[in-house]
Amino acid sequence: MASNIPEESTSFVGRRAELRRLGSELMQHRLVTLTGPGGVGKTRIAVRAARAAAPRFPDGVRWAPMWPLQGDQLLVATVCDVVGLADHSARMPVAALCDWLVDKHLLLVLDSCEHLVAACRDVVGDLLTAAPGVTVLVTSRQPLDVAGECVTEIGPLPCTGDNDALALLTERAGTAAPDLRLTDPGNAEAADLICRRLEGIPLALELAGAQLAHRPLAQVAERLGSRLDALDGTGMPWTPRHRTLRTAIGWSHELCEPLERLLWARLSVFRGTFDAESAAAVCADGPLTADGVRTALDGLAAKSVLSREGNRFRMLDTLREYGRMWLAELDETAAVADRHAEHFVGFGRRAEIGWLGPDQVAWYGRVDEAYVDLCTALDHLLVSDPARAQDLGAAVVFFWTCCGHLHEARDYLERALAARDDPGPAHTRALWALGVAVLLQGELQTAEALGRQCARAAREAADQDAMLGAGYLIGLTHLMAGRPLTAHTAADQVLGPPPDDPFGSPGQLRCHLVRLFALTALGRFDQARQVATTLRHGCVQRGEYWSRSYTDYQLGLVSLFQHRPEEAADHARAMLAAKRRINDNFGIALGLDLLAAAVAAQGRGAVAAQVYGGGQAIWRTVGHPQRGTPELRAVREQCERRARAAIGDEAYAETFGRATEQNPDVLLARILAGEL
The missing domain is CATH 1.10.1740 (Rna Polymerase Sigma Factor; Chain: A)
Structure with missing residues (x-):
């Protein structure tokens, strides 16, 4: 597991005594908390201390910023994200986190916890009990008051003599x-x-x-x-x-210009980092034009009110608090929060439209960057306009489920549906999106029931897009339950008679994928190969990766069933390359299982054991031992037997076990470089 310690954008001065003391404390205590007033440099010291301590932690240093969080709702999700857990199970997130860290030896840094002390106390207490190899470093304006906590107060820099x-x-x-x-x-x-x-x-x-x-x-x-x-x-x-x-x-x-002061106040609505486009959309109003926002951003960055992180900006908590105070003085708090939410509703719609186009990969990155502010917008809309919260939750569901935010997607959609139960397009879309989320958590009966609710609402409203969504959800549920003929029928019913354009909408393409999966499961391999090849060509033309990866998955399965393991391995590698571009761990795990089966079928038992072990490590990050459609399970078991027979049970178990403990990212890089 690689470390994610933040890079330092400016030079570091002094603090030698503090760093020596902190290095010693991290060797002696499992919980060390740096306290001190805002602006005293706790975060910078923690960065240096974490980097110095990193060699002592085999599983690395994982840095979890708490400053973007408005409340404790996303606390566990943030920690899960930084430690590489993209849990797809229906367990309580803190239980999944403890299970994931139980055998890890890492340093977890929780930065800027003062507004979440009680919640951090509970989570840290659970982690220290469940995961004996985890050490926690906290920065906060006050201690957590956890048993065994070592508190170190950070004071200002000395300012006498040569200081x-x-x-x-x-x-x-x-x-x-x-x-x-x-x-x-x-x-x-x-x-x-x-x-x-x-x-x-x-x-x-x-x-x-x-x-x-x-x-x-x-x-x-x-x-x-x-x-x-x-x-x-x-x-x-x-x-x-x-x-x-x-x-x-x-x-x-x-000393700021008047428009810079106004922008400072309005920017306080952002919880995470933001780009100039979002700043202009949310903050331009009255005397502050969109061009004026861009000019004022440069001015605030030059005055150290904002820091630049690539093409994005960040405001320190202490400065955001000051801006929020002035926003209240201007009586603009509600208006700016409304504009912020409206901007991210539009952002979600643009992302959803861009899902099928050449910017799909870029949109996955942009949605991931905007995660905290999307949550902020949803929190606001749940109170002010639940229907728009339903719409936004549905718009980002396909991004969030790939980016490791499945629990949050489900939670927001359930809350939005509970807040407003009136029928309408947004309500139907939210039902569909919630069904996708619970299906990925393995709750097939609940997903099927939500799909049928969605189908009824779509029929009553004569909403073809909603019908396609319901067909995809119902069909995929049947596939996962081992009922491919029923899945094929469900997709056919909503797609209608051929010819139709698979790329007419995202819903159409997803239903074509369901039909393709069903063809393979039904043993109609030649037809499945033809359909998959056509769909893949269309995806390549459009720069689309999510669906393309699943056409490669099916082409790989068909090749295995038709005894072409080298070809199956090529398709598995293509699937892995696509899934890595959108950080889809669930898809990567499926692709590794497919590749392992293909190389086992070639008689390469040691490589198969290594790839199977890497796949197992990824499956652990999504909270399932192994999943996929039933036909993969049969192939996987058969090919694993071949691999064991090729190198012997003892050698297989040793290679597999070693691979499960290694960083799967390294294995994936070697696979994509053609080394395995």
Whole structure:
């Protein structure tokens, strides 16, 4: 399991003593919590400490950011995501997580937990009990109060003599004003004054350093001093460090252009990272135009209010809190939340339309990046407009089920349907989407019942798209239950007599896939090969990968049944290449099983054992021992017997067991490189 420690975008200054202490604590304790006020640098220290500790953890370091989460609903899902668990079972998510980590030796970092202390306490307590090889590092403004917790308070940088606070300010000044020399006569005193007035708080120093691009050093020192003095008599119940940081943020806010301040407030609605397009769609209104948003984004990034992460932006929690306060002062909280939700409803619709086109892979990435804000939009719509929540939940279901968010897809769809039970297109779409989610969790009876509800509603509304959705869901349920003839009939009924265009809509293509799967299961191999080849060609022409991978899956099965194992292996590799592009672990597991069967049929027992073992490791990430349509199960068992016979039971078991414990990503890379 590879580590996902965040990359550092700016230089790291000082903290040698803290890092030495933290390194020692991580060797002695299973739960270490870094506490301290906002802006003091807990996250940066945790990044450094995690990177230094990584060699001691065979299963790596997994970094779980808590700052994007508005409540505790997505806490376990976030941790599951970062540790590589894309659970497709109907178990409680925390139980699945504990089972997944029980034999892992890794460092789990929960960053910025102060708003989720109670929920984090419960989850961490469960993990430490269930998974003895897991160590947890937490950053929070307050401890979790878990038994055995080692708490380390992080203070500001020292700001006397040749100090770290001055070193940090010097680094940031060099970026903002390259010609400025803080060590020059006259500058040193002002720089020292800034460090002491800001009490060595790193975020405050970052903001002050960014201002040096626009204002003389002496003016920055003077203005900071006057603001701090003015606050001394306010009587506000702030701790000194909190007051200092809030003052530095407030002064940075004052020095922003008016439209930059307005954008700062409106951007506080975003929980995760965002791109310029989304910022313009949500924040442009009144005096702030779409072009003005793009200009103001650059201005806020230059002033360190925003940080850039590729083509996306991020706002630190402390700065978002300040922006949210001003949004309330402007009385725009509700209006901006409405625009945010409306934007992501449109985003979901565009993603759904793009699913069948050449941008399908890019849309999978974009939906995954926007996951937290899609959840934020759904939370808002569940209260303000449940029908639109149903629509949005249905729009992203095919993305979320591949990206490891199956539990969340089901939860939001169930809540949206419970919030509003009125018949209509959105309600029918949500029924279909919920059926897809529960089917992937293995609940065939529930999925079939939802499919029939969807079919009745579609017939009453004469909604052809909804009929196709119901046909796909019902047909796929019959396939998974081992009833291919019934599945073929269900798909035929909604597709109608030929000829029809398989690529007329996503629903049509999915129903054609059901019919293809049924043909293979019914033993009509020549017809299945012809249909699969035609569908695959159409997918290639359109740049579509999800359906293409399943045509390769069927072509591989047909080749196995017709005793062409080399050809079956080629199709399995093509399936794996497509599934990896959209991060579909369920499909990757199916593809590895197919490839293992194909190489076993070639007499390559050791390779088959290795690939079967890698497939087993992936199956564990989706919470099922092995799944798929029944015809694959029979082929898999037959070919496994061949592999055992080729190399002997003992060698097979040893190779298989070793592969289950190794990183399946490495195996997959070797397969796609043609090494296996």
